[in-house]
Amino acid sequence: MTTTRAPRTATRRAVRTLALVAAGVLVLAGCTATPEPVVPEPSATPEAAAAAPRAAAATCSDLTASYEPGPDGAKVSGKEHVQAIKERGSLVVGVSADTLLMGSRNPITGEIEGFDIDMLEAVSTAIFGSPDHLQFRVITSGQRLDVLKNHEVDLVARAFSITCERWDEIAFSAEYFHSGQKVLVPLDSTATGIDDLDGARVCAPEGTTTIERLADFPGVEAVGAQTHTQCLVLFQQGKVDAITGDDTILAGFAAQDPYAKVVGDAISDEPYGIGVAADQVDLVRYVNAVLDEVKADGRWAQSYERWLGALGDAPAPPESLYGRTAGSS
Structure with a gap:
């Protein structure tokens, strides 16, 4: 299912708390969204992805290391994939529509919202000056890798754990949330x-x-x-x-x-990253610069308190680790 974000109103913001209760009623009834096929304008072709140098393989000691944004954290706004998104007029993102608090559809406003969505809105705002340029592609957990490898979306934010094996197929932003x-x-x-x-x-x-x-x-x-x-x-x-x-x-x-x-105690460490196609390193660098700003200026803590306060007080945001290089296998 594809949804393009419409401009928000004060009323939509005011009813979001009530929507959490209503969302629970929908799930208890067993209702789930059925993804509809969509073919957004790709930023690159699968052939180009196959020909592109594979990112350096991660080891289990550096799996959260990503690509550095640039000198002094500057966003790389002029590179080809970010520019293609600007020209298209929308940022196509793979998300969940039924993961309450992280990415779920508000039954009153119809909007998809949550902590993951806030991170994507920050990227949209950096590119377009507004959070309302997101085009949502509702996907399952099992579809996250394929929609990136096939260039059906630009980014995936769906409680997406960074793993060594996934680094062999796609690229990740720096860690933006640590779960278990x-x-x-x-x-x-x-x-x-x-x-x-x-x-x-x-x-x-x-x-x-x-x-x-x-x-x-x-x-x-x-x-x-x-x-x-x-x-x-x-x-x-x-x-x-x-x-x-x-x-x-x-x-x-x-x-x-x-x-x-x-x-119970957590039986795993789950570092979340925003997924990006392996051949779009410039887009990864751009996203990392945005995430660094969100972590530093208080927006990350505000989003945590809004959506995940039930887990306790907002911790310090995960540290962004860099040093990954493209071109080696």
């Missing part, structure tokens, strides 16, 4: 973490590191679903006993379902 995998269980459950779920059916989205990590817990029966929201529906129908995912996602589910709770 936990579990959601019924409110009356005595489980205090995933170690207490032997024999339980635990749901996670297919094609994610989340479901792959369940293999480390042989007593757990992994149940795959297309999205986290479908996991929530299965959970509410009693077809699975728990859901595992990043604490940001599970916090949104707990806000929607008063009979569920998030338990």
